[in-house]
Amino acid sequence: MAAVVLGAIMMQLDATMTNIAYNTLLSEFHTSLLTLQWIGTGYLLSMTVVMALSGWALDRYGGRAMWTFCITMFLAGSVLCGIAWSAESLIVFRVIQGLGAGMVLPLGMALLATAAGPDRLGRAMGVMGVPAALGPVLGPVAGGFLVSDLGWRWIFFINVPICVAAIVVAWRVMPTDRSAHRAPLDVLGLLLLSPACAVLVYGLTEAGRYGGFTDPRAALPLAAGVVLLGGFVVHALRLRGEPILDLRLLRMRSFLSSSLVLFLAGVALFGAGALLPLYFQQARGYGAMGAGLLLIPQGIGMGVSLFLSGRLSERFSPRTLVLVGLTLTIAGGLVLTQLDAHTGEFLVGAALLLSGGGIGAVMAPAMTAALRDIKGGDIPRASAANRILMQLGASFGSAVLLIALQDNLNQLAAAANPDAAGAYAHAFWWLVAFAAAAVPFAFAMPGRTRARQLLH
Secondary structure (H helix, E strand, O other), X not given: OHXXXXXXXXXXXXXXXXXXXXXXXXXXHOOOHHHHHHHHHHHHHHHHHHHOXXXXXXXXXXXXXXXXXXXXXXXXXXHHHHOOOOHXXXXXXXXXXXXXXXXXXXXXXXXXXXXXXXXXXXXXXXXXXXXXXXXXXXXXXXXXXXXXXXXXXHHHHOHHHHHHHHHHHHHHHOOOOXXXXXXXXXXXXXXXXXXXXXXXXXXXXXXXXXXXXOOHHHHHHHHHHHHHHHHHHHHHHHOOOOOOOOHHHHHOHHXXXXXXXXXXXXXXXXXXXXXXXXXXXXXXXXXXXHHHHHOHHHHHHHHHHHHHHHHHOOOOOHHHHHHHHHHHHXXXXXXXXXXXXXXXXXXXXXXHHHXXXXXXXXXXXXXXXXXXXXXXHHHXXXXXXXXXXXXXXXXXXXXXXXXHHHHHHHHHHHOOOOOHHHHHHHHHHHXXXXXXXXXXXXXXXXXXXXXXXXXX
16 A cells, blocks of 8 residues: 555646646746646646556566556656756656556556455555545645745656655565466557547547637547547457457446446546636635645545545445535535635635545545456456546546636626636536536445445
8 A cells, every 4th residue: 555655646746746837837948838738738648548558567567567667667757857958858758757657546556456355445445545635735735835945847856756765665565476367468459549548638638728629629639539439449349359448347337337436526526626726826816835725625525535435435335435425525516616706715625625525435435346346357457447537537527627617707708707706616517517427327336335245
């Protein structure tokens, strides 16, 4: 658990800290924001490209070897980013970073699930959610401190000691076992699935940037992604061997329903994560550091609920815990739909505590339920599938809420209404809608705890 959390939290912090440095990088490299956006987009795309490989690589080379390789590549990319001399060189080095980071979370999930076994799976998945809770909270605060006091290069150099610690711990405690069943790499499947996920994420990013799915800069990559994804589905269903991502796992009700809940939870979590810092800075006038501090209640709520849900998963069914979590998320989201320019910080903090607690209560039980009926040898590919769905959900959520926000801002501008807070309030209705859309899938999740199933 320590080894996995060290690696995973580093990836989450790196993404949020880099966002804080954009304004500084604009003046440092004398470039445009459109060019600078590729620092984040290139990182995200390279992560998405390699995610599908994690299951095959874990079977082929073993947990410790692959984990160490990924962390080492991320370390090399971090050092290169820290010495970048132009916006273009920084974009290239961020791609290298992303290639290392892409497999870390699915590998960590698979390693923890295999080591924990069915009886402790809930606690293990609760641990996997800790980095997701801490990243959005600590990232802006740590990034603001590093950029203002030490310089932007230190948001990358700070990764070096954490990477070294993660490698040392992994070398001491991670298993070296390789799977006895090592299927050959599904090259065609990889050539279809990885580009499909990458162009879908790119299209969603462009949709959020240009304010709509119909803009050609978003519609064309999205269409290409759908075509490639359809080609992969046909290939995977017809392949006699083992595809890079086994779609037959979707026949299991627990895996399918839980994966759809995780997709929609990713939409709600990362959609809110895209809007909240902007709300505090644009509608309320806070700086980057102040906005980061005001997001702390959301992280606290997620952290507490992840800890509790991991333990309660042994006593209550995943369905029950997820439904409670969705109820809290919807309640917190409804408060956010009432924001205005004068909403008190205490009320906003309470809403974030509530919604963060709800998302945390959804994530751990849903990840547990998704893997609980999977055979040991299929866990790496199942965890990769889950991570891909969550990544697509995160990109989709950010795009939809940013498009809704831009549309609301345009309407306010046309009506000569200066209340930007109202635009954010209307956009948060989408968060409520996505959380509500997850409820029917939650009812399809397993209704009994693993321990009760074993007793029967």
